[in-house]
Amino acid sequence: MNKAKVLVLGGLREEALDDLKQNCEVTMGPVGHRMDDDYEWVVDHIAGYDGLIAPKMTIDKKILDNAKNLKIISTYGVGFDHIDVDYAKQKGIVVSNCPKSVTRPTAELALAMILACARRLHFYDHSLREGAFLDVNEYDNQGFSIEGKTLGILGMGRIGQLVAQFGQMLGMNIIYHNRHQVATEIEDKVNAKYVDFDTLIKESDFLTIHLPATDETEHIIDSDVLKKMKSTAFLINVARGSLVDQMALVKALKTAEIAGAGLDVLENEPHIDEELAALDNVIMTPHVGSATHVARQNLTKEASENIISFFVNGKALNQVD
Structure with missing residues (x-):
């Protein structure tokens, strides 16, 4: 029996692909600095493959139309907004x-x-690098304690639940809003209270977002929402940049509508807004949520398991379409 042909993009950990190589015929694709740099290469070569592991490259109708034999796509992460899932489903391709x-x-x-x-x-880091050793006896140079503060979680899935556990261990009060209220045993585990969206926005001292990027969630944090937040509140986004209206956030940070923000994702990645970068009340990282050695090893294995299960057992794991 011929093995399924699988194209692997994005420079995944080859040492974690052993199981995939035993079950499938694996080809490692090019590794550009940015995934979409290799878009045209994929358009030209995708026709011969049955499976695809695609980290963040845009997988659109052009690629899917050229993918004559493609039966399954596995992402290299939890997000799949870079894939035209609806069109893939029309063509009978599992995601x-x-x-x-x-x-x-x-x-x-x-x-x-x-x-x-x-x-x-x-x-503090920025001040030291500029040669200023701050007098932290001055009120304006002091930070904030988090014990007793309210941690608001927007999106109570796997990640939101674990953040809630972390917050509980640090003595924070946990409130959350989700499309549906989670099971009582989950709420009890982290002592979390379900609230409506407006209450979450108004009462959170730290508002952390854990939602997928969809048409419904785009700019769910906009200027109106930012105005409702406490002036002492912080916004944390480690999900997707499109969830936050970045221009509105810059204004809110510059005018002290909110106290600050922690952003692992930006609205127009990899472009970095100059106004945002100039602010001392925001900390940014370049979309590094899963960027640990262990996590990337595990991601490679999980993506492989999706492909193997499909071709060996006839059913994909973690199917989203």
Whole structure:
């Protein structure tokens, strides 16, 4: 029996592809600095492959129309907004993602952002690099404690639940809003209270977002929402840049409508807004939620398991379409 042909993009960890190589015929694609740099190469070569592992490259109708034999796409992460899932479904192509491997590292980064914002790490680091050893006896140079503060979680999935656990361990009060209220046992585990969207926005001292990028969630945090937040509140986004109206956020940060922000994702990645970058009350990282050695190893294995399960067992794991 001929093995399925699988194209792997994005420079994944080859040492974690052993199981995939045993079950499928694997080709490693080009590795550009940005995934979409190799878009045309994929358009020209995708026709011969049955499976595809695609980290963040745009997989649109042009690629899907050229993918004459393609039966399954596995992302290299939990997000799949870079794939035209509806069109893939029309063509009978399964799309699956990797939710397990990104949960802990992304939740850890959200926690790191909360602590970095509260303790003003960017402000202190920036000041020292400019030669100013601040007098922290001055009120304006002091940070904020998080014990007893309210952690608001927008999106109570795997990542949101783990962030809630972290917040509970640090003595924070946990409130959340989700499309549907989660099970009582989950709420009890982290002592979380379900609230409506407006209450979440108004009461959170730290508002952290854990939603997928969809038409419904685009700019869910806009100028009106930012105006409702406490002037002492911090916004944390380790999900997708499109969830926040970045221009409105810049204005809110510059005018002290909110105290600060921690952003792992930007609206127009990889472009960095100059106004945003100039602010001392925002800390940014270049979309590194899953960027740990262990997480990337696990992601490669999870993406491989999606493909193997489909071709060996006839059913994809983590199917999203």
